[in-house]
Amino acid sequence: MTSVILQQPTEAKAARKTNRGFIHGLITNKKAMTGMAIMLVFIVMALAAPVLFPGDPSRITGMASLEPDGEHWLGTTAKGQDVLALTIYGARSSLLVGLTVGFASTFVGILVGLASAYFGKFIDEALSLLTNVFLLLPGLPLLVILAAFLPPGLGTVILVLTVTGWAGSARVLRSQALSIRSKDFVAAAVVSGERAGRIMFREILPNMASIVMGTLLACVIYGIGAQAGLEFLGLGDVSTVSWGNNLFWAGNEGALLTGSWWVFIPSGLCIALVAFALALINYAVDEVTNPRLRKIRKPANTERSAAQ
Amino acid sequence: MRFILRRLGFYLIAFWASITLNFLLPRFMPGDPVSRMFARSQDRMQPEQLEALRKLLGVDNRPIWEQYAGYLQNVLTGQMGVSITRFPTPVTEVISSQIGWTLLLGGTALVIAAVVGNLLGILAAWRRGGAIDSALPPVLVFIGSFPYFWLAMGALYLFGVVLGWFPIRHAFTDGLEPAFTTEFIGDVGAHLVLPALTIVLVSIGGWMLGMRNTMIATNSEDYITMAEAKGLRPGRIMLRYAARNAMLPSVTSFGMGLGFVVGGALLTEVVFAYPGVGYQLLNAVQGLDYPLMQGLFLTITAAVLLANFLVDILYVRLDPRVRSN
Numbered sequence: 001m002t003s004v005i006l007q008q009p010t011e012a013k014a015a016r017k018t019n020r021g022f023i024h025g026l027i028t029n030k031k032a033m034t035g036m037a038i039m040l041v042f043i044v045m046a047l048a049a050p051v052l053f054p055g056d057p058s059r060i061t062g063m064a065s066l067e068p069d070g071e072h073w074l075g076t077t078a079k080g081q082d083v084l085a086l087t088i089y090g091a092r093s094s095l096l097v098g099l100t101v102g103f104a105s106t107f108v109g110i111l112v113g114l115a116s117a118y119f120g121k122f123i124d125e126a127l128s129l130l131t132n133v134f135l136l137l138p139g140l141p142l143l144v145i146l147a148a149f150l151p152p153g154l155g156t157v158i159l160v161l162t163v164t165g166w167a168g169s170a171r172v173l174r175s176q177a178l179s180i181r182s183k184d185f186v187a188a189a190v191v192s193g194e195r196a197g198r199i200m201f202r203e204i205l206p207n208m209a210s211i212v213m214g215t216l217l218a219c220v221i222y223g224i225g226a227q228a229g230l231e232f233l234g235l236g237d238v239s240t241v242s243w244g245n246n247l248f249w250a251g252n253e254g255a256l257l258t259g260s261w262w263v264f265i266p267s268g269l270c271i272a273l274v275a276f277a278l279a280l281i282n283y284a285v286d287e288v289t290n291p292r293l294r295k296i297r298k299p300a301n302t303e304r305s306a307a308q
Numbered sequence: 309m310r311f312i313l314r315r316l317g318f319y320l321i322a323f324w325a326s327i328t329l330n331f332l333l334p335r336f337m338p339g340d341p342v343s344r345m346f347a348r349s350q351d352r353m354q355p356e357q358l359e360a361l362r363k364l365l366g367v368d369n370r371p372i373w374e375q376y377a378g379y380l381q382n383v384l385t386g387q388m389g390v391s392i393t394r395f396p397t398p399v400t401e402v403i404s405s406q407i408g409w410t411l412l413l414g415g416t417a418l419v420i421a422a423v424v425g426n427l428l429g430i431l432a433a434w435r436r437g438g439a440i441d442s443a444l445p446p447v448l449v450f451i452g453s454f455p456y457f458w459l460a461m462g463a464l465y466l467f468g469v470v471l472g473w474f475p476i477r478h479a480f481t482d483g484l485e486p487a488f489t490t491e492f493i494g495d496v497g498a499h500l501v502l503p504a505l506t507i508v509l510v511s512i513g514g515w516m517l518g519m520r521n522t523m524i525a526t527n528s529e530d531y532i533t534m535a536e537a538k539g540l541r542p543g544r545i546m547l548r549y550a551a552r553n554a555m556l557p558s559v560t561s562f563g564m565g566l567g568f569v570v571g572g573a574l575l576t577e578v579v580f581a582y583p584g585v586g587y588q589l590l591n592a593v594q595g596l597d598y599p600l601m602q603g604l605f606l607t608i609t610a611a612v613l614l615a616n617f618l619v620d621i622l623y624v625r626l627d628p629r630v631r632s633n
Contacts, residue, residue, distance in 0.1 A: 148593040256465040268458035275453035
């Protein structure tokens with residue numbers, strides 16, 4: 001028992017040390033900083049939307065299909081709405097849904113993954129089967145079918161995206177949790193009679209923080225992209241202002257066929273920038289935690305490339 | 309053999325789950341789909357049709373287990389009812405007339421993206437820090453960040469509307485008779501370029517990065533050093549020693565990608581009005597054509613499961629570790 005008691009503080013200290021190294025690694029990582037800067041701009045934009053553009057963003061403020069000029073910086077839609085206002089307000093719904101879906105599906109993934117790895121045996125078999133079935137069911141068609149049967153609304157969009165999005169994270173988190181499950185300090189916790197929930201969330205979970213973070217980022221990217229896709233197909237909540245709905249209306253009003261590219265570009269670019277920023281942070285997390293992917297200065301490799 | 313049987317069992321369970329999902333969805337969702345459909349197409353629908361629909365969607369008074377047994381029997385014998393939007397064509401006929409286009413579009417895009425992406429990944433990992441390795445990944449990740457449909461619409465606008473290089477909708481020119489002539493095949497090819505290109509563009513980054521990261525791990529294996537020590541040509545080491553062993557994850561992705569072929573091309577098909585199953589699925593949803601919707605979903609699922617099963621069989625061939633277990 002003494003060895004167990006002695007072991008725990010060192011484990012904890014080691015974890016804290018790697019955590020600090022992790023954060024330091026992220027701050028000094030160029031990719032991570034670029035990604036976080038872009039995200040910050042969008043979050044500020046979403047929060048400041050009512051200050052920048054007071055009133056309903058989808059009200060008609062000018063002539064139809066105006067090109068960008070001094071008054072309407074990004075022009076107007078075929079209905080005469082200000083594109084800049086729609087784009088900035090769109091960030092609110094898109095980020096909200098993206099983050100909610102991201103957190104919800106990561107949360108479900110953590111629950112399923114940890115329970116699978118910790119309990120093992122029958123529970124693992126059953127949960128893995130469920131996860132694999134959901135992974136295999138074609139996502140987009142399932143999304144469309146679910147959205148068609150459920151009543152339209154923001155809640156439906158979030159629910160549907162979470163239902164189709166959790167399985168990937170569950171699989172990744174399960175395999176990571178399995179490898180931690182077999183470590184000595186978990187066995188020690190089991191022997192010392194800690195409750196299952198405590199072992200899962202206080203012993204195993206903190207040791208897979210970086211994987212959880214990567215999964216969360218991937219889920220948010222998925223959420224934002226899938227919401228836009230669903231709304232573009234007209235299956236979202238058409239009454240809200242979001243990037244996907246902006247593009248749906250742009251398509252519906254034939255913005256491209258009439259050459260109004262300014263209606264179509266901003267929302268798509270925003271989705272891409274957010275997804276790109278999150279992907280950058282994700283790669284940075286990967287690089288910081290996986291030494292193999294870091295910039296290499298190994299002599300063997302430089303020799304090889306010199307030989308070629 | 310045991311591995312294959314176990315996988316087969318898994319796919320059967322997955323298929324059963326999707327059938328059951330299909331069965332449960334219309335029965336437990338708020339609102340009555342038949343009434344919604346009836347309100348839309350009052351004059352076109354006959355009372356007996358309505359009755360058949362009620363049975364299919366479970367708005368009848370039989371006990372639920374009896375309904376379930378009947379539904380399973382219908383699906384397994386290929387009776388998926390009659391399409392509403394394309395009345396009186398049976399659902400199976402609508403689907404079989406369109407799945408070919410989806411397979412053509414998705415298959416072409418998948419093969420091109422996988423081959424080119426993997427080759428780029430191999431090269432990037434082999435010359436780490438070289439031009440391909442440092443320049444391409446950020447660009448591809450950035451392109452991959454764009455929503456599919458947005459990129460597709462952009463390409464449609466630029467190359468279809470402004471420049472007029474490629475046709476902007478459908479799989480072949482209206483009025484052309486499908487036949488095995490050079491004219492028709494050329495026409496189909498021209499219609500295929502834009503949709504396939506957009507899919508390749510957004511998916512190639514994933515292939516490349518996946519292959520690159522596996523290759524980097526493989527490159528540090530001892531047998532690579534051994535091969536170098538033996539003085540083999542670098543090209544041979546790269547392809548026959550490193551890439552060959554780094555291929556396995558890509559094979560799995562290829563199976564998943566095959567699933568994407570049938571289901572994921574939905575957005576692309578919608579943008580280009582390409583007459584595949586995805587486009588039809590959206591039409592069915594918009595037209596509240598529940599029988600067609602369910603038939604399409606089941607077909608897509610069955611295709612995905614089948615593709616993955618085939619990849620599993622291939623895996624047994626490729627990876628001896630699977631066989632010995």
